[in-house]
Amino acid sequence: MLLTHAPTIVPAAGSHSVGLRETSARSDEQGVHFFLDAGNETIRLVRLSGVPRSVPLAALVPIDADAFDRIKALDRLVRALQKRIVPADRRLTPQQKRRHRFMLQATDGRSNGASYRQIANVIYGVDRIRAEHWKTSALRDSVIGLVEGGLAMIAGGYRQLLRHRRQR
Numbered sequence: 001m002l003l004t005h006a007p008t009i010v011p012a013a014g015s016h017s018v019g020l021r022e023t024s025a026r027s028d029e030q031g032v033h034f035f036l037d038a039g040n041e042t043i044r045l046v047r048l049s050g051v052p053r054s055v056p057l058a059a060l061v062p063i064d065a066d067a068f069d070r071i072k073a074l075d076r077l078v079r080a081l082q083k084r085i086v087p088a089d090r091r092l093t094p095q096q097k098r099r100h101r102f103m104l105q106a107t108d109g110r111s112n113g114a115s116y117r118q119i120a121n122v123i124y125g126v127d128r129i130r131a132e133h134w135k136t137s138a139l140r141d142s143v144i145g146l147v148e149g150g151l152a153m154i155a156g157g158y159r160q161l162l163r164h165r166r167q168r
Contacts, residue, residue, distance in 0.1 A: 001073055003047045006056040036080060041089060043077050092161065099146075100153070100161065106143055107150025116143045 025034040031048040047057070059077070061070045069091070079086045092100070102123050109119040120129050120143045134140055153161075 001043065001045050001070070001077055002060040002062075003045055003057040004051055004060045006058040010056075010058065036077065041076070041086060043073070043080060045077075099149075103146045103150035103153060106146035107154065110147045110150075116140055116147070119143050119147070 025032050027033070029049060031046050031051065032053075033044070033046050036043045036045055047053070048060070051057070059074050061067060061074060072089075076086050076089070105123060106119045109122065110116075117129065117134055117140070120137075120139050123143065123146070124139055129137075129139060132139060149157075
């Protein structure tokens with residue numbers, strides 16, 4: 001979520017943006033990147049460069065193909081700031097989250113010199129791997145696919161993770 005100066009025509013009284021604590025902040029040319037804990041979720045925020053910490057803030061929502069996703073994120077942010085129940089982010093199913101976690105584990109293992117079999121032992125368990133002939137195992141193919149998927153995410157595919165599928 002991008003944060004900028006609140007326009008002067010918007011009354012600053014009751015502004016919740018002043019209460020934002022910039023935890024785990026890092027700065028770059030774009031601004032200050034920080035996180036807000038919202039129940040079971042963490043909301044990533046960017047206070048744009050040139051915007052002082054002390055001024056009332058406004059959310060900047062680009063009107064593009066991702067605008068609806070951004071508006072839902074803004075809704076979760078406002079709910080968190082007002083200490084209301086923050087609805088779960090449903091863009092990824094539990095199965096997709098698990099697969100992405102495995103992809104990152106597999107890619108991390110592979111980049112640190114682990115064999116596909118060693119990665120499979122960690123992800124699927126030693127007993128399950130031992131029970132199958134490794135060279136023709138579907139689990140071997142699965143691990144190779146996890147590594148390939150992880151490499152694709154690292155190469156920029158991660159940007160697609162949080163987008164809703166849209167009809168063309």
